[in-house]
Amino acid sequence: MSLWEYANPARFMATTARAVPVLGGAAALCLLVGLVWGFFFTPEDYRQGSTVKIIYLHVPAALMAINAWLMMLVASLVWLIRRHHVSALAAKAAAPVGVTMTLIALFTGAVWGQPMWGTWWAWDPRLTSFLILFLFYLGYMALWAAIDDPDTAADLTGVLCLVGSVFAVLSRYAVNFWNQGLHQGASLSLDAEENVADVFYYPLLVAIAGFVLLFVALVLLRTRTEIRLRRLHALRLRERAA
Amino acid sequence: MIRLLLRDMALAVRAGGGFGLGLAFFLIVVVLVPFAVGPETAVLARIAPGVLWLGALLACLLSLDRIFALDWEDGSLDLLATAPLPLEGVVAAKAAAHWLTTGLPLTLAAPVLGVFLNLPAEGYGWLLLALAAGTPALSMIGAFGAALTVGLRRGGLLLSLLVLPLYVPTLIFGAEVSRRGAEGLALATPLAMLGGITAGTLALLPFAAAAALRVNLR
Numbered sequence: 001m002s003l004w005e006y007a008n009p010a011r012f013m014a015t016t017a018r019a020v021p022v023l024g025g026a027a028a029l030c031l032l033v034g035l036v037w038g039f040f041f042t043p044e045d046y047r048q049g050s051t052v053k054i055i056y057l058h059v060p061a062a063l064m065a066i067n068a069w070l071m072m073l074v075a076s077l078v079w080l081i082r083r084h085h086v087s088a089l090a091a092k093a094a095a096p097v098g099v100t101m102t103l104i105a106l107f108t109g110a111v112w113g114q115p116m117w118g119t120w121w122a123w124d125p126r127l128t129s130f131l132i133l134f135l136f137y138l139g140y141m142a143l144w145a146a147i148d149d150p151d152t153a154a155d156l157t158g159v160l161c162l163v164g165s166v167f168a169v170l171s172r173y174a175v176n177f178w179n180q181g182l183h184q185g186a187s188l189s190l191d192a193e194e195n196v197a198d199v200f201y202y203p204l205l206v207a208i209a210g211f212v213l214l215f216v217a218l219v220l221l222r223t224r225t226e227i228r229l230r231r232l233h234a235l236r237l238r239e240r241a242a
Numbered sequence: 243m244i245r246l247l248l249r250d251m252a253l254a255v256r257a258g259g260g261f262g263l264g265l266a267f268f269l270i271v272v273v274l275v276p277f278a279v280g281p282e283t284a285v286l287a288r289i290a291p292g293v294l295w296l297g298a299l300l301a302c303l304l305s306l307d308r309i310f311a312l313d314w315e316d317g318s319l320d321l322l323a324t325a326p327l328p329l330e331g332v333v334a335a336k337a338a339a340h341w342l343t344t345g346l347p348l349t350l351a352a353p354v355l356g357v358f359l360n361l362p363a364e365g366y367g368w369l370l371l372a373l374a375a376g377t378p379a380l381s382m383i384g385a386f387g388a389a390l391t392v393g394l395r396r397g398g399l400l401l402s403l404l405v406l407p408l409y410v411p412t413l414i415f416g417a418e419v420s421r422r423g424a425e426g427l428a429l430a431t432p433l434a435m436l437g438g439i440t441a442g443t444l445a446l447l448p449f450a451a452a453a454a455l456r457v458n459l460r
């Protein structure tokens with residue numbers, strides 16, 4: 001039993017048909033528990049007041065926005081090296097989910113920043129690099145949409161994803177150099193001495209788990225749709241040939 | 243490779259379009275800026291390095307789709323792909339030709355346009371240096387974008403969507419060098435970063451662009 005067995009679309013479809021409802025249910029449960037716990041059963045921060053509660057949406061969404069790109073990078077590499085079609089389709093399926101996560105992070109950040117920083121938007125390194133990440137997602141999706149032949153599209157977007165990853169990291173360091181930060185530092189690192197207080201920490205962990213599960217469920221669902229679309233296309237071609 | 247370089251340059255200069263058009267576009271962008279932000283010389287002097295960089299970048303973008311599109315249409319790209327010269331070399335030669343016909347003239351024209359924007363006297367040398375160090379990266383990244391979109395009918399708009407985010411690091415460090423030069427600050431770090439990005443781009447992107455071309459020629 002190895003992960004590569006799921007390169008077979010039939011095997012992939014059979015397994016995910018059972019996995020998607022379970023994952024989706026778990027995601028809904030985690031999100032419900034995490035968000036309700038976070039919004040209604042945690043104290044208000046002594047300086048930020050109730051606005052602190054946006055952390056339960058903002059942090060997990062930002063985390064998944066970056067991880068979605070990483071997942072696309074890995075999937076693109078698998079496609080370019082081992083030519084598994086499911087992998088290419090998974091990368092394609094992940095992009096819209098990732099771009100939504102990026103938008104959620106940007107939007108919740110703006111909503112929080114207005115009362116706290118007194119501005120919707122600041123050209124802070126983190127904010128700026130997220131905006132650039134958003135542009136990378138847009139370009140990636142536009143390239144998928146523009147090319148008709150699926151294998152060509154998978155190859156070219158794969159190459160773009162590799163090059164884009166390098167430039168995304170470069171841009172991250174470039175904007176760090178370019179402007180001073182307003183955004184607070186990392187508050188969830190495993191190696192940091194001082195993290196966010198426990199009372200906020202546990203619901204946040206549950207919310208993050210919910211977002212991860214939601215991402216996985218959505219990507220699997222979308223990959224299934226892509227595989228079905230591909231089958232439909234093949235059937236149509238066969239019908240026309242007959 | 244030299245032959246290909248000379249051929250591409252001759253085509254770019256003689257076949258109308260690319261060569262003069264980019265420069266004219268650069269001029270117009272710079273002339274339009276004072277109309278948009280007002281004619282105060284202090285404001286113009288402050289934004290001059292950034293505006294010149296942005297203008298050069300957009301002017302460079304204009305001629306990108308010509309790098310491969312014409313050769314793609316008449317089939318000479320297929321011939322080049324089967325030639326003994328590796329495709330990576332073809333890409334490098336074409337990017338170099340693009341730089342010589344676009345980046346270099348833009349670099350040389352920038353100080354002249356700096357006069358319009360009241361660029362401080364100390365800034366000219368650094369602006370020239372920064373553009374000379376940064377525009378090769380713009381051409382090479384652009385060649386990669388052009389290789390990705392060569393097979394598409396309406397690739398032009400998509401090309402700018404793909405290429406502009408990739409220009410961010412070059413733009414940041416290039417404009418930073420020019421700004422610090424104009425204000426007389428220390429600029430060794432951004433200049434080193436700018437040079438590093440250009441060198442890395444020139445070394446690695448020909449392989450990515452050649453891979454994209456091979457997919458498109460399949």
